[in-house]
Amino acid sequence: MTTLYGYFRSSAAYRVRIALNLKSLDYQQAPVNLVKGEQRTEANLARNPQGLVPSLVTDDGLVLNQSLAICEYLDETHPEPPLLPADAEGRARVRALAQVVACEIHPLNNLKVLKYLVRELKVDDDAKLAWYRHWIAQGFDALETMLSREAGSGEFCHGDTPTLADICLVPQVFNAERFECDLSAYPRIRRITANCRAQLAFQQAAPEAQPDAG
Amino acid sequence: MTTLYGYFRSSAAYRVRIALNLKSLDYQQAPVNLVKGEQRTEANLARNPQGLVPSLVTDDGLVLNQSLAICEYLDETHPEPPLLPADAEGRARVRALAQVVACEIHPLNNLKVLKYLVRELKVDDDAKLAWYRHWIAQGFDALETMLSREAGSGEFCHGDTPTLADICLVPQVFNAERFECDLSAYPRIRRITANCRAQLAFQQAAPEAQPDAG
Numbered sequence: 001m002t003t004l005y006g007y008f009r010s011s012a013a014y015r016v017r018i019a020l021n022l023k024s025l026d027y028q029q030a031p032v033n034l035v036k037g038e039q040r041t042e043a044n045l046a047r048n049p050q051g052l053v054p055s056l057v058t059d060d061g062l063v064l065n066q067s068l069a070i071c072e073y074l075d076e077t078h079p080e081p082p083l084l085p086a087d088a089e090g091r092a093r094v095r096a097l098a099q100v101v102a103c104e105i106h107p108l109n110n111l112k113v114l115k116y117l118v119r120e121l122k123v124d125d126d127a128k129l130a131w132y133r134h135w136i137a138q139g140f141d142a143l144e145t146m147l148s149r150e151a152g153s154g155e156f157c158h159g160d161t162p163t164l165a166d167i168c169l170v171p172q173v174f175n176a177e178r179f180e181c182d183l184s185a186y187p188r189i190r191r192i193t194a195n196c197r198a199q200l201a202f203q204q205a206a207p208e209a210q211p212d213a214g
Numbered sequence: 215m216t217t218l219y220g221y222f223r224s225s226a227a228y229r230v231r232i233a234l235n236l237k238s239l240d241y242q243q244a245p246v247n248l249v250k251g252e253q254r255t256e257a258n259l260a261r262n263p264q265g266l267v268p269s270l271v272t273d274d275g276l277v278l279n280q281s282l283a284i285c286e287y288l289d290e291t292h293p294e295p296p297l298l299p300a301d302a303e304g305r306a307r308v309r310a311l312a313q314v315v316a317c318e319i320h321p322l323n324n325l326k327v328l329k330y331l332v333r334e335l336k337v338d339d340d341a342k343l344a345w346y347r348h349w350i351a352q353g354f355d356a357l358e359t360m361l362s363r364e365a366g367s368g369e370f371c372h373g374d375t376p377t378l379a380d381i382c383l384v385p386q387v388f389n390a391e392r393f394e395c396d397l398s399a400y401p402r403i404r405r406i407t408a409n410c411r412a413q414l415a416f417q418q419a420a421p422e423a424q425p426d427a428g
Contacts, residue, residue: 049356050318065310066314068309073302088290089287091290092283104266112352120344134334
């Protein structure tokens, strides 16, 4: 069976769980506890040389890494329902929205970076929290503008069905809430997130619904 | 004419230049000087709400943001030569290699982050350089492993023609060299980079070959 190596609170693993659920694919989960450092075990490094999660291992042993690449793979191999629009312009828009999260916000706030701030740069808790919130605010400011003024937006980031953009947005909002970021300036982001959270695929992918949730 | 809003030393703009050149597409460049803060002008924010480069504006006025989304758009609208393999497994591998750079290394080392380190966290020059080199080393360690042990590698990151992975790798190597990172532990990365640099599409995309190179 397809196996997802992840961690309940990893937002990259969360993305893949949403994609798997939207596609109604069967999979089992193999937790890699990031707090205990299990991402750096030999077994995990063999799957994922970066020492990260998620990795998706398919029925026939194919090992896939990097959450957006995994989601696109799932979309190509299981086209229904599509995670990207049919037109090139729409696809570019959805990928850009996804990448605002995946290339601009999340990389600055993940565990390895926060650890570096504390251990190497001796940053205190307040400054670490300010860092976290700064990158979320900067990214969400841009996202809110894009979602508000671009014609492609609908009940979801693009149109009225979930896409790769929503798959990235919802885990990022989860992180923002966890670190008590003020989201009052982002009504569009909040509305879209609420629409996503009304769907079973998103509910069942949520961190608190995972077997390793502690 | 298609217009690329970029900056000679922006590695995200550099990626798009390589893609445009590989596709033999005509385009003009409109420099946005990041050192002078031109990314935050009203005109640039209208194109790019994140206040970043690159943006690509097509003949018919379509505005595209986020370098990987732009490259995929170019690949979908101008399929030859392809920037991604034909098979889903190969595509997943190339995207994962690209994302190691675009989601793990580059986001931590771009200008806005380095500025935050200095201005907000009062990090000195040595610690800033150590930060820069740390994320390159961590990412390149993983990339070298992936490129060395995975069967898909060839004269380029995947097979014997350039793909999206090489489009991301070469600008990252440029940055690494600029900050005098030790690349001796990465023979595979260096060989692939040399193969890329032997191609006109890469040469003509290089920072020093741009009209705004200072």
